[in-house]
Amino acid sequence: xxxxxxxxxxxxxxxxxxxxxxxxxxxxxxxxxxxxxxxxxxxxxxxxxxxxxxxxxxxxxxxxxxxxxxxxxxxxxxxxxxxxxxxxxxxxxxxxxxxxxxxxxxxxxxxxxxxxxxxxxxxxxxxxxxxxxxxxxxxxxxxxxxxxxxxxxxxxxxxxxxxxxxxxxxxxxxxxxxxxxxxxxxxxxxxxxxxxxxxxxxxxxxxxxxxxxxxxxxxxxxxxxxxxxxxxxxxxxxxxxxxxxxxxxxxxxxxxxxxxxxxxxxxxxxxxxxxxxxxxxxxxxxxxxxxxxxxxxxxxxxxxxxxx
Ligand code: HSE
Numbered sequence: 647x648x649x650x651x652x653x654x655x656x657x658x659x660x661x662x663x664x665x666x667x668x669x670x671x672x673x674x675x676x677x678x679x680x681x682x683x684x685x686x687x688x689x690x691x692x693x694x695x696x697x698x699x700x701x702x703x704x705x706x707x708x709x710x711x712x713x714x715x716x717x718x719x720x721x722x723x724x725x726x727x728x729x730x731x732x733x734x735x736x737x738x739x740x741x742x743x744x745x746x747x748x749x750x751x752x753x754x755x756x757x758x759x760x761x762x763x764x765x766x767x768x769x770x771x772x773x774x775x776x777x778x779x780x781x782x783x784x785x786x787x788x789x790x791x792x793x794x795x796x797x798x799x800x801x802x803x804x805x806x807x808x809x810x811x812x813x814x815x816x817x818x819x820x821x822x823x824x825x826x827x828x829x830x831x832x833x834x835x836x837x838x839x840x841x842x843x844x845x846x847x848x849x850x851x852x853x854x855x856x857x858x859x860x861x862x863x864x865x866x867x868x869x870x871x872x873x874x875x876x877x878x879x880x881x882x883x884x885x886x887x888x889x890x891x892x893x894x895x896x897x898x899x900x901x902x903x904x905x906x907x908x909x910x911x912x913x914x915x916x917x918x919x920x921x922x923x924x925x926x927x928x929x930x931x932x933x934x935x936x937x938x939x940x941x942x943x944x945x946x947x948x949x950x951x952x953x954x
Contacts, residue, residue, distance in 0.1 A: 709745045787800055819913050830908040
């Protein structure tokens with residue numbers, strides 16, 4: 647009988663305020679479920695279920711297929727083939743790391759199934775190659791937390807060096823996903839190629855503040871450090887209701903709020919689950935008024951990455 651495995655790959659929030667392309671964390675309960683079976687075809691084949699209508703099943707075009715192929719190329723594997731069946735419970739283009747979940751779940755699952763022995767850092771590299779197949783510049787701030795769980799920092803891309811922060815079980819996350827599709831590839835191209843010294847200084851001050859705040863659980867410091875001067879000023883213009891959401895987060899005494907990844911989802915950090923639940927309700931009211939359909943999620947930072 648052929649070997650099989652089913653993995654869950656969590657959705658993720660990337661950028662997290664000032665950490666454009668470097669900060670990310672994993673979410674609980676939402677993500678991709680990928681069933682993987684070994685085949686004797688010597689090839690990768692893919693089928694898609696829920697929310698996969700817009701996703702190519704050609705393994706050369708599918709982020710999971712490209713990621714697994716990169717892993718096979720490095721393993722020098724010729725014999726085995728795999729079939730991947732992907733089910734999503736987040737819509738692609740939500741800003742919640744949908745392609746990262748597919749790419750990460752696939753490489754982690756195949757690595758386990760075929761006992762290939764790649765390390766987590768190597769899997770991040772393969773998943774990043776896969777995600778790049780979706781048309782965006784390769785970035786690891788979604789795939790890293792998806793694979794490792796928790797809150798991660800991409801300290802360097804070349805060579806790849808990912809740090810995982812200690813657990814922060816106290817933080818709760820309120821998320822609203824207004825159903826407008828924003829493609830990361832498009833949203834990345836809108837950003838300026840260069841930033842001036844004054845902006846850079848503001849940005850790295852906030853980065854240092856965020857990391858210190860997360861390590862010492864200083865919510866006031868996290869709150870003061872969440873402003874992004876690089877991507878959010880441009881991307882927020884594409885999200886109707888963004889300013890109202892940020893105002894609501896401030897009025898509700900949330901720690902802070904910002905765009906999740908390249909948007910359109912927006913997340914807020916809260917001190918308790920009750921506050922996070924209340925905040926999502928208020929976020930929802932903004933999109934009710936704008937007559938835009940939305941989904942709400944409440945989560946903690948998921949300490950677990952891809953799991954069986
Ligand atoms: N860091 C990436 C970006 C995340 O902002 O384009 C995309 O989810």
